[in-house]
Amino acid sequence: MxxxxxxxxxxxxxxxxxxxxxxxxxxxxxxxxxxxxxxxxxxxxxxxxxxxxxxxxxxxxxxxxxxxxxxxxxxxxxxxxxxxxxxxxxxxxxxxxxxxxxxxxxxxxxxxxxxxxxxxxxxxxxxxxxxxxxxxxxxxxxxxxxxxxxxxxxxxxxxxxxxxxxxxxxxxxxxxxxxxxxxxxxxxxxxxxxxxxxxxxxxxxxxxxxxxxxxxxxxxxxxxxxxxxDRVAVMYLGKIVELATSDALYEEPLHPYTRALLSAVPTHDPEREARRTRIILEGDVPSPAAPPPGCRFSTRCPVAVPECSRREPEWRTLRPGHRVACHLAE
Amino acid sequence: MAQAANGRPVLSVRDVRTRFRTPGGGVVHAVNGISFDLHAGELLGVVGESGSGKSVTMLSLLRLLPEPPAEIAAGQALLEGEDLLALEPARLRRVRGGKVGFIFQDPMASLNPVLSVGYQLVEPLRTHLGLSRRAARRRAAALLELVGIPAAESRLRDFPHQFSGGMRQRVMIAMALACDPKVLIADEPTTALDATIQAQILDLLQRLRRERGMAIVWITHDLGVVAGLADRVMVMYGGQAVERADVRSLYARPQHPYTRSLLRALPRPDGGGRGERLASIPGQPPILGRAPDSCPFAPRCAHAFARCREQNPPLAPVGADHAVACWFDADAGVPRAA
The missing domain is CATH 3.40.50.300 (P-loop containing nucleotide triphosphate hydrolases)
Structure with a gap:
């Protein structure tokens, strides 16, 4: 609804x-x-x-x-x-x-x-x-x-x-x-x-x-x-990294992991597919028995900075109803 | 995309028909006259629901079905001019895994759990390419590296269960690529994989296709997946090709009622239409117990009329590289002129 x-x-x-x-x-x-x-x-x-x-x-x-x-x-x-x-x-x-x-x-x-x-x-x-x-x-x-x-x-x-x-x-x-x-x-x-x-x-x-x-x-x-x-929560390695209404999440994803996931969604439109750039993440998901320190996505994140592997990001409300756990999202 | 509609195809399939005998004495007409051409560097998407005959068609080409109960009743599959359906068993074994590579949906079902991955990679290299043990091992490590497995050399000693799902699928791909096949047949190779791993595998296969001119047959039930991948698409229903076209005209101008329904069953990529019902196809896929003498889609088709139940429509051209098997003209909205 x-x-x-x-x-x-x-x-x-x-x-x-x-x-x-x-x-x-x-x-x-x-x-x-x-x-x-x-x-x-x-x-x-x-x-x-x-x-x-x-x-x-x-x-x-x-x-x-x-x-x-x-x-x-x-x-x-x-x-x-x-x-x-x-x-x-x-x-x-x-x-x-x-x-x-x-x-x-x-x-x-x-x-x-x-x-x-x-x-x-x-x-x-x-x-x-x-x-x-x-x-x-x-x-x-x-x-x-x-x-x-x-x-x-x-x-x-x-x-x-x-x-x-x-x-x-x-x-x-x-x-x-x-x-x-x-x-x-x-x-x-x-x-x-x-x-x-x-x-x-x-x-x-x-x-x-x-x-x-x-x-x-x-x-x-x-x-x-x-x-x-109506709303979507994105999980990575045991944590929710982003939560927003469907439209906000798909139109304006704030977390780099959400962006990578969305870039891989097929669209059944060859014209659109020919223009799109997929964000290819390196490597596999780490084991949840030994998650990386700091942000759990930092080992695969294409935009990570040193801060990311040191300090865990807070679960912040960046826009009304749109929450994200990323140091860099703004 | 490496589009090569001219020149001789690497694989040319003509009128392949496969039947299964059932224990009760019945016959299942699983593949009813499939034809297609595949050129070097080309990716052909084969789309259909479970039971449409898409996998059985490809397995038939390499005689990978148990015969009996399967029986390849007719057809020709010319791989660089050599008819696979008429080959001696010994020669056929050399083609499988040599000129043609296979990737299956479930890697665990096609990797041997009690042999190391290295052994499973080295063996075909020695039989097909006649490499020495050392050379084969070097190449095996290079292959694992190629598909993006870190520390490839040391992982040769590992067994399949020591790899994650995505890594296992890569091992399978490495095996399929071992002998530099001309044709790679990929049967729903990414459905069991997560989105980000899927993206990695797609990226890898596209690269191999560009760099080595490998031709790929990509089997899937999801028209969305092949839109960004394929040069040409063949839509299958009830063991037949109901529509065949280059990728752009198929999505821009789908002609067969089944193709149209499949496209409408997908949620819109822009998120529009949320809260609305998706168009679903009423009824169930056919059981194929009878000879294919009527349109297999007629019982579920909104446009079916008398002729559809009496005569099976052949694939007929409706555009430059576009053919459809349907008695109804979707553009005009009336039955085709006889």
């Missing part, structure tokens, strides 16, 4: 969200280090908004999604959902939270149990949370399949009988079963053909409008993120 009103209380906010995975070594399994998968994220998502979270593999975007949903416990920081601190929830309290926050996975092949019928996959969350049974359960499953554009008669079939796009619809139906308000979409279209990607993206938009959903849309496809997201 465009131009989200900012005066709203955010649906979800994270403060200094951090997730480190210990690295163990030796017979005594002593901790010798930590993979700093997610390191100090700060952002908020407004109700009915789509926040895009982009970055390359290993940047921590999926881990961030899992920690926000409390599928993993954060190492530090807070997750606030509907005004409630959910960082330390456990047991029954955490279970009561689950229906409100759901996830759609990248590969519908891996996330659907091949031995369960579509009906039992979609109804599982309803049964698990005692939300419906008997005839009401069947009706709810039919309504869900219809909502995602599948024939309700498919309820008795198995996932392998469906194409990739249809399987992703099944995953969406399952995520919708308990009337969630917030859905983390983790690379929901990465495994699909272009023409099918459009179908799934349209479906997600339509459901957002119909049910008032809020999305965290995790993706490495910057072209599609621009189409779906």
């Amino acid at each position: 465009r131009g989200c009103p900012v005066q709203h209380e955010p649906l979800l906010a994270v403060e200094n969200l951090t997730k480190h995975f210990p690295v163990m070594r030796g017979v005594l399994r002593r901790q010798v280090g930590a993979v700093q998968a997610v390191d100090g994220l700060d952002f908020a998502i407004q109700p009915r908004e789509t926040l895009g979270l982009v970055g390359e593999s290993g940047c921590g975007k999926s881990t961030a999604g899992r920690v926000i949903l409390r599928l993993e416990a954060p190492t530090a920081g807070r997750v606030i959902f509907r005004g409630e601190d959910i960082t330390r929830l456990e047991g029954e309290a955490l279970r009561r939270l689950r229906p409100h926050m759901q996830m759609i996975f990248q590969d519908p092949q891996d996330s659907l149990n091949p031995r369960m019928t579509v009906g039992s996959i979609v109804s599982e969350p309803l049964r698990e949370h005692g939300a419906a049974k008997g005839a009401a359960l069947r009706e709810r499953v039919e309504a869900l399949l219809e909502a995602v554009g599948l024939d309700p008669a498919f309820a008795n079939r198995y996932p392998h009988e469906f194409s990739g796009g249809q399987r992703q619809r099944i995953g969406v139906a399952r995520a919708l079963a308990l009337h969630p308000e917030f859905i983390v979409c983790d690379e929901p279209i990465a495994a699909l053909d272009v023409s099918i990607q459009a179908q799934v993206v349209n479906l997600l938009k339509e459901l957002q409008e119909r049910f008032g959903l809020t999305y965290l849309f995790i993706s490495h496809d910057l072209r599609m993120v621009r189409h779906v997201a």
Whole structure:
């Protein structure tokens, strides 16, 4: 949804969200280090908004999604959902939270149990949370399949009988079963053909409008993120380096990493392609177990100055609603 | 771009047809009469959805499909005048990895996990180029350096799992380039890679193409990717080429309803149209269980009429370097005159 009103209380906010995975070594399994998968994220998502979270593999975007949903416990920081601190929830309290926050996975092949019928996959969350049974359960499953554009008669079939796009619809139906308000979409279209990607993206938009959903849309496809997201956060090696509205980020990227990423987005226009200059970054992303000192992007940054490898850049607001972590951005 | 429409093509493919026999006694008509020419230094983009036959076509040319169940029913693939489809197995093995290099989508599936990268690079150099062990090792290190792997010499001893995804894809490219192929077939070589690594690989391949005059066939499902890369594009659907054109006229004047839908399914590069629905193609790709005697796209096509379901349209010229297989004239908005 465009131009989200900012005066709203955010649906979800994270403060200094951090997730480190210990690295163990030796017979005594002593901790010798930590993979700093997610390191100090700060952002908020407004109700009915789509926040895009982009970055390359290993940047921590999926881990961030899992920690926000409390599928993993954060190492530090807070997750606030509907005004409630959910960082330390456990047991029954955490279970009561689950229906409100759901996830759609990248590969519908891996996330659907091949031995369960579509009906039992979609109804599982309803049964698990005692939300419906008997005839009401069947009706709810039919309504869900219809909502995602599948024939309700498919309820008795198995996932392998469906194409990739249809399987992703099944995953969406399952995520919708308990009337969630917030859905983390983790690379929901990465495994699909272009023409099918459009179908799934349209479906997600339509459901957002119909049910008032809020999305965290995790993706490495910057072209599609621009189409779906109201605002976009760019992650590099565990940190958010830039956050802005889609238009501001794509039209006027402030971080050199964002600029490099955007320069590689294909445009399906040969004339434009012939004129463009790609910013080619040297080397690979460093290991999150040993991130470089100072700015984490400094080892690959085409404009880095000595300062960058000494001092970590602050997370600054350079323009209204446009934040960036770079010493040189202005 | 090194455009060489004149002169003899390096690879000339004529009417290749590949079928698969299914266990139930059925037949899948996977490739139905594909023809194209590829000139030195040229990049041909082959675009289609999964199941369109784009990979099977290229695998057929080098007889890399298990036969049976595959069966190459007809066609010719002349590589510098020599028909690949009629070669003796021993000669064919020399062509694969020698004159023709292959890069696949998933490098882990084509690298042997229990052999060092050095061994896997050195071996083809010795068989194809007859190099000594030492010379082959030197060249292997030079190849890794060429594709941008730091400390190449020492990394020859490493095994595939010791390389990151982007580095592994580079190893694959180094292997494909080992014997200076005339033709490189790249099957979605960058889809598994991150944007900045993709940009590095594209840059590298463009350079090799300029410097060595290598011809490239680039297989992808994304019309956006080839816009900035290809000289010419072939769009495939249901095992057939439905449109073939030089890159500019294809994007400026797409003729086939399928090509048009594919382009409309992409989000606009300027971010316009956010909040609007993307045009998606209704229905599913065909299963190809029947002989190709009607237009394969007809069931999903908004313009289909009776003739489309009765006769399969051949590729017919609609411009200087532009051909389309469709009974409907997209520019005029009416069926083509018979």
